[in-house]
Amino acid sequence: MKNVLWAQFSKDKRNPLFVLLLIAGSIVATIVFGGGIQSATTVGIFSEEDNAAAIEKKWGMLLNTDDSFTFEIVDPEEARKDIKKGNIDVAVKVTEDDYRLLVSKKMPTISSIEQHVDKVFKQEAQIRAVEAQVGRDVRDEMENYLADAPLQMESQGVDSEQIPTYNIRTQLLFAFTFLISMFILGFKVNNVTQDKVSGIWDRMIFSPMKKTSMYSGYLLYSFLITMLQIIVVLIVFKYVLHYDVGDNLWLIILIAACFVFGMISIAMLITGFVRTPEQFYAIYPSVIPLIPLISGAYMMPGTITNPVLLFIADLFPLAHAMDAIMSVVFYGAALQDVTMSLLYMLLIGIVAMGVGINLVERRSR
């Protein structure tokens, strides 16, 4: 097994660009798609009503209550032009009592912007309805009343006083890191097929080396190089870019390890269906980007409700890994709280690995 590990490592040592590019890629993707280094996302608002200035000023004040977003008043023509050109992802057109989102492309942040805008407009509609009934301004009254309401809810963490706060950027960090890691591990698992086609595999079979050592060498190398990528990315985000990835880094690494094992097994399963490395290169990159989408890795938890999609997502380790990591990062979950997710990933890994290796062996006969 050590010989195979050494050979695989020596190959990558000669040509490290591929792995380095993918590590850099996962950092850049998180920064680009996650909306920068923990800075607030700027969203343009505009109105085309007769009293546009007053409407824009009113909604600008009401919308700027969340630290995650900054709503800036922009020129309607400029906003439309920027949306058409794709220079900005979203702008909000506001009227006296309604809004419309102008979207250039469906980015992961848009659903959280929409959620915030919708919440503000609904709250405002409720206040107006009350004012219409009582015939006077009740805003200050309501605010004073709510500040000292008779029934008050206090949110608290499971194990701490701290209130857990959800953050889409942290979720995207893990989503993109895992997406890139699936590519790295897949391409490394594909070395089995590559060496089979080149005849190197046959040379090893002919030697006293055991088949378990051969498979272990390839799979362990794939595991180690992928874990390296994940750990490097996590360290960069935690200690350099100061992302909130929770305090329990070891538990996150354990979850990542189970995820990588599960996905290596899925890659092995796909290897069992192909004859050449080229077929793998055609199939694997087509399938992999779908897994985070189905698993809801780019969306806020609870966005996907379709039972069929949820069932499909459960068949892949990513959904379980994201669940477990979100629990650890946002709610301070401990090992016993994420044990089920870890077991699901290990189970998927064992089943897929068993079937995959069986298929690979059948093809060799």
Added chain:
Amino acid sequence: MLETINLSKSFKGKKVVQDINLYLDNGESVGLLGPNGAGKSTTISMISTLIKPTSGRITMNGVNAIAKPGEIRSVSGVVPQELALYQELSAYENLKFFGSIYKLRGKELDKAIQQALEFVGLENRKKDLVKTYSGGMKRRLNIAAALLHRPKILILDEPTVGIDPQSRNHILEAVRALNQQDGTTILYTSHYMEEVEQLCDRLYIMDHGKIIAAGTKDELLSILSTEDKIKVEVNKLDEAFVEQVKTMEGVRKLEVSELQLKIIAAKGSSLISKLVHLTEQHQIQLLNFHTETPSLEDVFLHLTGRTLRD
């Protein structure tokens, strides 16, 4: 030493190798000759226990090698037709890897690598990456990788495909030295007649998955002992002349290419005097003619009706 009995292999119901019976004695050099697609590589893969035969037996010193593949694997080295090398690594690194899978370590491994590199003449390029090698150098390294554990039997599957004559000669010399100096038993497959003629004590000729002839070179040539091969060059050719040559008494096979006739005729059929007479009749000038001893290529042509490279 090594024997196959009625060895057959089918893929998806189609028989690609049928009833192969061959044997290798200690220290022999045996050739397996046949055109592309004859079933040589499948036979080699079965003998080297890499694929299981559909039926038949392989024995190594009397032990069933299908049930105990270690019997063959422990004493053999296989040079595959593909370049089974890591292109991104140097020759030394490749040999270090292939040596280590045979459990060679430390000084023993270094010595084996050095000897193998010297044997194939690559010791000066050992630090260069394989991807920078010429085709011939890669083929030589492909052989070196099979020699590290000093096998008693070396199985080579078309080791000279697609290389320059200089590298081919180097490989043939190296294989001959292994056989004659080290006493390594050789099983050599090729579709190049001259290589097998040059290297091997005995030959098996395969076509369409079957062995169609076997024996020493002389034994195989004796198949054509009742025939003469005559080459005739003329200044012009016409159809009537060719037709008349074809129907001449004793002519068994006629090949015409440009202004040359290749005739295989029954021995003692006095064809030359008849040919001279016929050229005079057709006012054709006879430029050159000579009688050749039949080669193995002619034996193959005789047995299959086509040449090895068809």
